[in-house]
Amino acid sequence: METNEYLEVFIDESKEHIQSLNDHLLELEKNPSDLTMVNEIFRSAHTLKGMSATMGYQDLADLTHKMENVLDAVRNQQLVVTTAILDVVFEAVDQLEEMVMDIASGGEGRKDVVHLVEQLNAIERGEALPEENSNTAAPVSESDHQPQSTLVSTLDEFEMTVLRESNDQGYQNLELHITLREDCLLKAARVFMVFEILEQSGEVIKSAPTVQDLEEEKFEQSFTVLLVTKDKAEEIEKKVMKVSEIESVKVQNFSIEQRSSQSGNSEDTNKLSEEKGATAVAEAPVKQEKDTAKKAPVSNKTIRVNIDRLDALMNLFEELVIDRGRLEQIADSLKHTELQETVERMTRISGDLQNIILNMRMVPIDQVFNRFPRMVRQLAKDLGKQINLEIEGAETELDRTVIDEIGDPLVHLIRNALDHGVELPEVREQKGKPREGSLKLNAYHSGNHVFIEISDDGAGINREKVINKAVSNGVVTNDQAENLTEKQVYQLIMESGFSTADKISDVSGRGVGLDVVKNTIESLGGNITIDSTFEKGSIFSIQLPLTLSIISVMLVEIKEEKYAVPLSSIIETAVIKKSNIMSAHNKKVIDFRGKVVPLIDLQDVFEVPGEKHDDEYCSVIIIRKGDKMAGLIVDTFIGQQEVVLKSLGNYLTDVFAISGATILGDGQVALIIDSNSLIV
Amino acid sequence: MPQDNKQDIKAIIFQLNDEEFAISVQQVSGIERMQHITRVPQTASFVKGVINLRGVVTPIIDLRKRFGLDAADFTDSTRMIIVYMDEMEVGLIVDAAYDVIDIPEEAVEPAPEVVGAVDVDYIEGVAKLEDRLLILLNLNNVLTDEEVRALKTVEG
Incomplete structure (x- = not known):
C-alpha cells in the first residue's frame, strides 16, 4: 500500500496529538499531581510514536519514545513533575511539531535532537533509576508478547469484586491472549468478531488495550481479554480461532490471588469492596452495555473531508446563486405564475442549502x-x-x-x-x-x-x-x-x-x-x-x-453603472429633498434624525460619466463605521440581494473604496463598495 | 529536427493600429469576443474595467491606451486576449487576433534602441518573417509599468 495516501491523515492526526500534548501538559503544569493528565499525555505520545514509526519517520519516533519514557516514569510515580522537566518536555513537543511541519511541507522530518534526547535521558536516568524495579507494570500496549497476567495490575476494585463473585458462583475467570496475524488488514473488525464470540459465551470484564483503543486500532498485533464464563477454556479457544486472520489464542485460568503477589496494598481495598460485591455483580453487565452504547455513535458521527472539496462545493454553489439571481429576473419579467412559483421554491431550497454549506465550512x-x-x-x-x-x-x-x-x-x-x-x-x-x-x-x-x-x-x-x-x-x-x-x-x-x-x-x-x-x-x-x-x-x-463568501447587499444605480453596498454597513435609506441639504465647511451635510451627517456623492467619487441629475429629490444611503456616519448619494435603489463576493484578482489590488466585485443575474459584474474607506 | 523546433516560439499574432504583435501561446489562456465591461473607478487610465469570464472577475486592459495609440471604436473583429501571468489573469483588448505561427529563434532581434518617441520597455524584440515584421511583447512590462507601480504606492 502506498504510504502517500496516508500522509495527509498522518499529518492531520499528528497535529491533533501534538495539540493535545500541549493542552494536557499545560494542565499538568497547573496541577502537577494529576496523574490522569499524565495518562492522557502518555497516550498521545504513544500513538504519535506508533504512527511515526509506521510511516518511517525514525527521528520523530525516537524523540517521542524518549519523551514517553520520561512520561512513563512520571506515571509510575518514579518522577515528580517539576517545571524543569516540563520545560524539556515542552521543548521536545516543539521539536516534534517542527518535524511534523517539515513533513507536511514535503521534508523528511529529520532533525538533530541529540541534545534533547540526552536531556530526556538524564531526567529518566538521574531520578528514575532507584525505583526502577519496584513496579512491573510496563505500559500496557508494550507488553504484548508475554502472556503473563499483565492485566491484574490495572484492575480496579470493582472489577476485582466481579471476578471474586463469579468464582464463588461457579463461573471461571479466563485470561485470553489473542494475537492477530501480521498481515491482518482489518484489525478492528477482527477484534469486533472476537468480542462477539466471547460475549456469547460469557462476560468480558476487561481488555488491554481498552476497548476503545482496540476499536480504533491503537494496538500492535495482540491484545488480552479477561472473560468470565461457564464454558471450557478449550472450547473458547477453538471458537476464537475460527475468526480469520488470528495467529494464536492462549487461554489460561486467571486467579485473583496472583494479584496479591504483585501488589500488596490491594488486599485492604478488596476487603472493603467485598461487602458491596453482590450488588456489583448485578450491575456489571448493565454498565458495560452503557459503555459500548456510548462509544459506538461517536465514531460514526463525523467524517473527515478535505477542505478543497468543501471549497469546490462552495464554488459550485456560488455559480448556482448567480443563476438563481438570473432566474428570478427572468421570472419577474415574464410574469408567468407557474414559473414564478417554481423559482420561489427553488430560492427557498437553495437558501436552506446555502445555510447548510456555510455551516459545513464553520470551524x-x-x-x-x-x-x-x-x-x-x-x-x-x-x-x-x-x-x-x-x-x-x-x-x-x-x-x-x-x-x-x-x-x-x-x-x-x-x-x-x-x-x-x-x-x-x-x-x-x-x-x-x-x-x-x-x-x-x-x-x-x-x-x-x-x-x-x-x-x-x-x-x-x-x-x-x-x-x-x-x-x-x-x-x-x-x-x-x-x-x-x-x-x-x-x-x-x-x-x-x-x-x-x-x-x-x-x-x-x-x-x-x-x-x-x-x-x-x-x-x-x-x-x-x-x-x-x-x-x-x-x-x-x-x-x-460570520462569513466572507456570500453577503447581503443593497444594489444601487449611478447613471448606467450598478454598485453594491453591503447591508452590514447600512443604517437606512432615505429620499431627501434637495432643499434640505445644507452646507458646512464647503461640505454638503444633512440633518438626519438630529445628527449632522456628511454627504458623499458617489458619482463624483467614482467619476461616473454622464450629466448630473437635477431632481428635486435625491436618494441617500446612510452608512456607518463605528460611531461615524455618512450619506451616499445615488441615483436609484434597485433592491436587496444576496451576492457572492469575488475578488478583483491579483492585478487590480487596492482599488479605492472598492472591496470586491460580484456577478449579477444578468451576468454583468457589479462592484462592491467598501463603505469603511469612504468614511474618514 | 526536434531540437530546432524546440527553439521556435509558438506565438499568437494580433493587430493593433496596422502593426502586428506577438505573444507566446504559453501565456495565453483564451481569446474572447467583446462583452460588457464594468468600469472600475480610480484605476490607471488604460484599465478598461472588469468582465465576468465564466464566473471569474477578470480585469481588462485597453492596449491602445497602454501603448499611447489613438482610441478606436470596437468593431466586430475586436477581441480580448486573456493572458495568464504570475497568478494574474488579465484581458488585453486588441483590434484583431487571427494567427498562431512559429517564430524561429534566429529571426528574433533585440528591440532597436529607439523606436519612435515612446519609451518601449514592453518590447522584448522584433522578428522578421518574410515580409512581416512582428513585435514580441514582454507581458511583464505591459502589465506592470512605472505608472501602475506608482499608483500602487500612492494607494498602498
Missing part, C-alpha cells in the same frame, strides 16, 4: 485559540511576567475563510497586551494588584457577527501619553487632540507609525503593528474598538462577519 475558533496557551506561557517566561490566561467561547464557530485570516491579528494583540499591558510582578504588587496578571480571551456570537474580546488587567492606556505621542508624530494636531473623546484617543494607537512603548522590545512595538491589525480586520469586513481604564486594564474587541 470552532478553538483552532486559532488553541495555540495561545503555549504562546502566552513562553512569552510570560521571556518577559518575566506572570500571566493567567483564561479562554472562553472557544467553541464559537466562524467561517474557515475568516479563521485563516484572524490568527495573526490575534497573536499581535495578545503580544501587545502581554508586553505593554500587563506589568511586571513587582510593579503590580506596588500597585496593589495580584502578582499574577490576567489575560482573558472571549469569543461569542451576536446576530450575524462574531465578537472576540481580548482583555487584560494591566496598566491600561495612558491618555496623556497617547495624545503627546500622536501630536509629536503629527497624527493629530494640538487643537484636534483637545476635543477627542476617550474612544477616539484609543483609536489613535492603531494609526500607522504609532507606538507608545518607551523602548522597543522584541515582542512587540516596532512601530508597525496595531495599524496592521486594524487594516486586516477591516479588510475582513470587521472592526476593532478599544476600551480602557488607566491602571485597570484594557479591552480590545473585534467584530467580525
Whole structure:
C-alpha cells in the first residue's frame, strides 16, 4: 500500500496529538499531581510514536519514545513533575511539531535532537533509576508478547469484586491472549468478531488495550481479554480461532490471588469492596452495555473531508446563486405564475442549502485559540511576567475563510497586551494588584457577527501619553487632540507609525503593528474598538462577519453603472429633498434624525460619466463605521440581494473604496463598495 | 529536427493600429469576443474595467491606451486576449487576433534602441518573417509599468 495516501491523515492526526500534548501538559503544569493528565499525555505520545514509526519517520519516533519514557516514569510515580522537566518536555513537543511541519511541507522530518534526547535521558536516568524495579507494570500496549497476567495490575476494585463473585458462583475467570496475524488488514473488525464470540459465551470484564483503543486500532498485533464464563477454556479457544486472520489464542485460568503477589496494598481495598460485591455483580453487565452504547455513535458521527472539496462545493454553489439571481429576473419579467412559483421554491431550497454549506465550512475558533496557551506561557517566561490566561467561547464557530485570516491579528494583540499591558510582578504588587496578571480571551456570537474580546488587567492606556505621542508624530494636531473623546484617543494607537512603548522590545512595538491589525480586520469586513481604564486594564474587541463568501447587499444605480453596498454597513435609506441639504465647511451635510451627517456623492467619487441629475429629490444611503456616519448619494435603489463576493484578482489590488466585485443575474459584474474607506 | 523546433516560439499574432504583435501561446489562456465591461473607478487610465469570464472577475486592459495609440471604436473583429501571468489573469483588448505561427529563434532581434518617441520597455524584440515584421511583447512590462507601480504606492 502506498504510504502517500496516508500522509495527509498522518499529518492531520499528528497535529491533533501534538495539540493535545500541549493542552494536557499545560494542565499538568497547573496541577502537577494529576496523574490522569499524565495518562492522557502518555497516550498521545504513544500513538504519535506508533504512527511515526509506521510511516518511517525514525527521528520523530525516537524523540517521542524518549519523551514517553520520561512520561512513563512520571506515571509510575518514579518522577515528580517539576517545571524543569516540563520545560524539556515542552521543548521536545516543539521539536516534534517542527518535524511534523517539515513533513507536511514535503521534508523528511529529520532533525538533530541529540541534545534533547540526552536531556530526556538524564531526567529518566538521574531520578528514575532507584525505583526502577519496584513496579512491573510496563505500559500496557508494550507488553504484548508475554502472556503473563499483565492485566491484574490495572484492575480496579470493582472489577476485582466481579471476578471474586463469579468464582464463588461457579463461573471461571479466563485470561485470553489473542494475537492477530501480521498481515491482518482489518484489525478492528477482527477484534469486533472476537468480542462477539466471547460475549456469547460469557462476560468480558476487561481488555488491554481498552476497548476503545482496540476499536480504533491503537494496538500492535495482540491484545488480552479477561472473560468470565461457564464454558471450557478449550472450547473458547477453538471458537476464537475460527475468526480469520488470528495467529494464536492462549487461554489460561486467571486467579485473583496472583494479584496479591504483585501488589500488596490491594488486599485492604478488596476487603472493603467485598461487602458491596453482590450488588456489583448485578450491575456489571448493565454498565458495560452503557459503555459500548456510548462509544459506538461517536465514531460514526463525523467524517473527515478535505477542505478543497468543501471549497469546490462552495464554488459550485456560488455559480448556482448567480443563476438563481438570473432566474428570478427572468421570472419577474415574464410574469408567468407557474414559473414564478417554481423559482420561489427553488430560492427557498437553495437558501436552506446555502445555510447548510456555510455551516459545513464553520470551524470552532478553538483552532486559532488553541495555540495561545503555549504562546502566552513562553512569552510570560521571556518577559518575566506572570500571566493567567483564561479562554472562553472557544467553541464559537466562524467561517474557515475568516479563521485563516484572524490568527495573526490575534497573536499581535495578545503580544501587545502581554508586553505593554500587563506589568511586571513587582510593579503590580506596588500597585496593589495580584502578582499574577490576567489575560482573558472571549469569543461569542451576536446576530450575524462574531465578537472576540481580548482583555487584560494591566496598566491600561495612558491618555496623556497617547495624545503627546500622536501630536509629536503629527497624527493629530494640538487643537484636534483637545476635543477627542476617550474612544477616539484609543483609536489613535492603531494609526500607522504609532507606538507608545518607551523602548522597543522584541515582542512587540516596532512601530508597525496595531495599524496592521486594524487594516486586516477591516479588510475582513470587521472592526476593532478599544476600551480602557488607566491602571485597570484594557479591552480590545473585534467584530467580525460570520462569513466572507456570500453577503447581503443593497444594489444601487449611478447613471448606467450598478454598485453594491453591503447591508452590514447600512443604517437606512432615505429620499431627501434637495432643499434640505445644507452646507458646512464647503461640505454638503444633512440633518438626519438630529445628527449632522456628511454627504458623499458617489458619482463624483467614482467619476461616473454622464450629466448630473437635477431632481428635486435625491436618494441617500446612510452608512456607518463605528460611531461615524455618512450619506451616499445615488441615483436609484434597485433592491436587496444576496451576492457572492469575488475578488478583483491579483492585478487590480487596492482599488479605492472598492472591496470586491460580484456577478449579477444578468451576468454583468457589479462592484462592491467598501463603505469603511469612504468614511474618514 | 526536434531540437530546432524546440527553439521556435509558438506565438499568437494580433493587430493593433496596422502593426502586428506577438505573444507566446504559453501565456495565453483564451481569446474572447467583446462583452460588457464594468468600469472600475480610480484605476490607471488604460484599465478598461472588469468582465465576468465564466464566473471569474477578470480585469481588462485597453492596449491602445497602454501603448499611447489613438482610441478606436470596437468593431466586430475586436477581441480580448486573456493572458495568464504570475497568478494574474488579465484581458488585453486588441483590434484583431487571427494567427498562431512559429517564430524561429534566429529571426528574433533585440528591440532597436529607439523606436519612435515612446519609451518601449514592453518590447522584448522584433522578428522578421518574410515580409512581416512582428513585435514580441514582454507581458511583464505591459502589465506592470512605472505608472501602475506608482499608483500602487500612492494607494498602498
